[in-house]
Every structure is written in C-alpha cells, then in structure tokens.
Amino acid sequence: MSVYSNFSDEELTVLLKRGDQPAFTEIYNRYWAEMYFHTFRMLKEEESSKDVVQDVFSTLWLKSSSLNERTKLSGHLYISVRNKVLNLIAQHKVRNDYLSSVAAFVSQTTTESTLYDERExxxxxxxxxxxxxxxxxEIFNLSRKDNLSHKEIAEKLGISDQTVKxxxxxxxxxxxxxxxxxxSGLFALFLLR
Incomplete structure (x- = not known):
C-alpha cells in the first residue's frame, strides 16, 4: 500500500502541482473508475468514454503546474469530463451537419460531379x-475530422502553430x-472550411 493512498485530495493536489508522479498515479487510481462511469452514463459508448477519461487525466498531468491548490480535485475532474463530453457531442453534430451539407451539394450538382456519387x-x-x-x-485529421484549431493541434503535438498551418x-x-x-466546388465545400 502506497503512502500516497493516505493523503487527502488537497495534499495530492499540492504534490501534483509540483510535478510529483506518484501523486498523479494515486489521483488516477482513486478517480479513474468514477470518471469512467460518469462519462459512460453520458456517452453510452465504452471506447469513447475511455478516450474522454484518458484525455482528462492527460490534461490534468500536462497542466498540473497551473492547477489552483485550493481546487476541489473531484469537482475539477467532473467538470473536465463534462466539458470533454459536451465538446465531443458538439464535434459529432458538426461533422454530421457537415456531411449532410456535402450530400445536399452533391445531389444538386449536374456538371462534372454527376460522374461521381457522394460515396465515391x-x-x-x-x-x-x-x-x-x-x-x-495526423495533423490533417486532427484539423478536419476532430475539428481542432491549429493552436490545439500544436499544443497536442508539441509543434508550432505555423507548422500545423x-x-x-x-x-x-x-x-x-x-x-x-x-x-464543381465540392472540394472547397468538403475540405476548405
């Protein structure tokens, strides 16, 4: 049994802010299952739920130095999970709306694009x-499929905004x-958003 398991959330938060890896591991072990079940209740998808929770804990570790020591850890994690889930739902809606607009455009065109159906x-x-x-x-998919901004991609991959652009x-x-x-303009509609 680790000595960290006896620490309060407040003590773990202070240690995490200092970059203490075992403190992060204790937080992860303490809250992973709870965050997963909370996420799964909202998404009803196992893999997506695991991805959201993994992303929340990765962000917690990467941004631990900016964490407010007085932040209630469980509340911070719940809010982070909720925000990630809402973003994921919004991204899926944008993607579905986007694909619907592509389908509508393809069905309206009668020139060169009539040689190809939407699926082709x-x-x-x-x-x-x-x-x-x-x-x-990887960068293109993060931009066009995951709807991340150039800045978000740069932060995620550890490269400059200019490189992403x-x-x-x-x-x-x-x-x-x-x-x-x-x-026909379909390319612009499909990719140049």
Missing amino acids: ILDIVEAEIRNLPARMQ KQVQNALKIIKGKVPVVE
Whole structure:
C-alpha cells in the first residue's frame, strides 16, 4: 500500500502541482473508475468514454503546474469530463451537419460531379488522406475530422502553430490535385472550411 493512498485530495493536489508522479498515479487510481462511469452514463459508448477519461487525466498531468491548490480535485475532474463530453457531442453534430451539407451539394450538382456519387467522392478523398505522409495525415485529421484549431493541434503535438498551418495547406494542395471534382466546388465545400 502506497503512502500516497493516505493523503487527502488537497495534499495530492499540492504534490501534483509540483510535478510529483506518484501523486498523479494515486489521483488516477482513486478517480479513474468514477470518471469512467460518469462519462459512460453520458456517452453510452465504452471506447469513447475511455478516450474522454484518458484525455482528462492527460490534461490534468500536462497542466498540473497551473492547477489552483485550493481546487476541489473531484469537482475539477467532473467538470473536465463534462466539458470533454459536451465538446465531443458538439464535434459529432458538426461533422454530421457537415456531411449532410456535402450530400445536399452533391445531389444538386449536374456538371462534372454527376460522374461521381457522394460515396465515391468521399472514398477518393479518404484514400488521398490515407496516402499523405504519416505526420501530415495526423495533423490533417486532427484539423478536419476532430475539428481542432491549429493552436490545439500544436499544443497536442508539441509543434508550432505555423507548422500545423503549413502541414494542413500542403495536405490540401496534395488532395486537391487528386480529387476529380475540384472544378464543381465540392472540394472547397468538403475540405476548405
């Protein structure tokens, strides 16, 4: 039994703020299951719930130095989980709305895009995204599929905002050259948001 298991949340928070790894481990062990079940009640999806909880604890560790020592730890974790879940739900709604607008645009076009149905176009774009260099693909997916800002991606990957911007621009150039319906404007609707 670790000596840390006898510490209060307040004591663990002070140690965590100083970068104490065993204090973080104790917090993780103490709250992981509780946060998971709280998340699962909202999402009803095992993998998504695990991802949200993992993200909350990763953020807690990465931003521990800015944590207020008087913050109630359990309250902080509950609020973090709630915010991550709300963001996830909003991102799914944006993605679904976005795909609906693509479908509507494809069904209205009668020019060059009539040679391709919506699924074919999406398949071509997805294939080209998979052909991007690994790091560029990761950045592009974080931008376009996860709806993260350049700043959020830069923080997540430990690179500059400019690097993220350049990688997204390069990915768009590569994909644009491969998608057959660029002239119809579908490419702009699909990727240049």
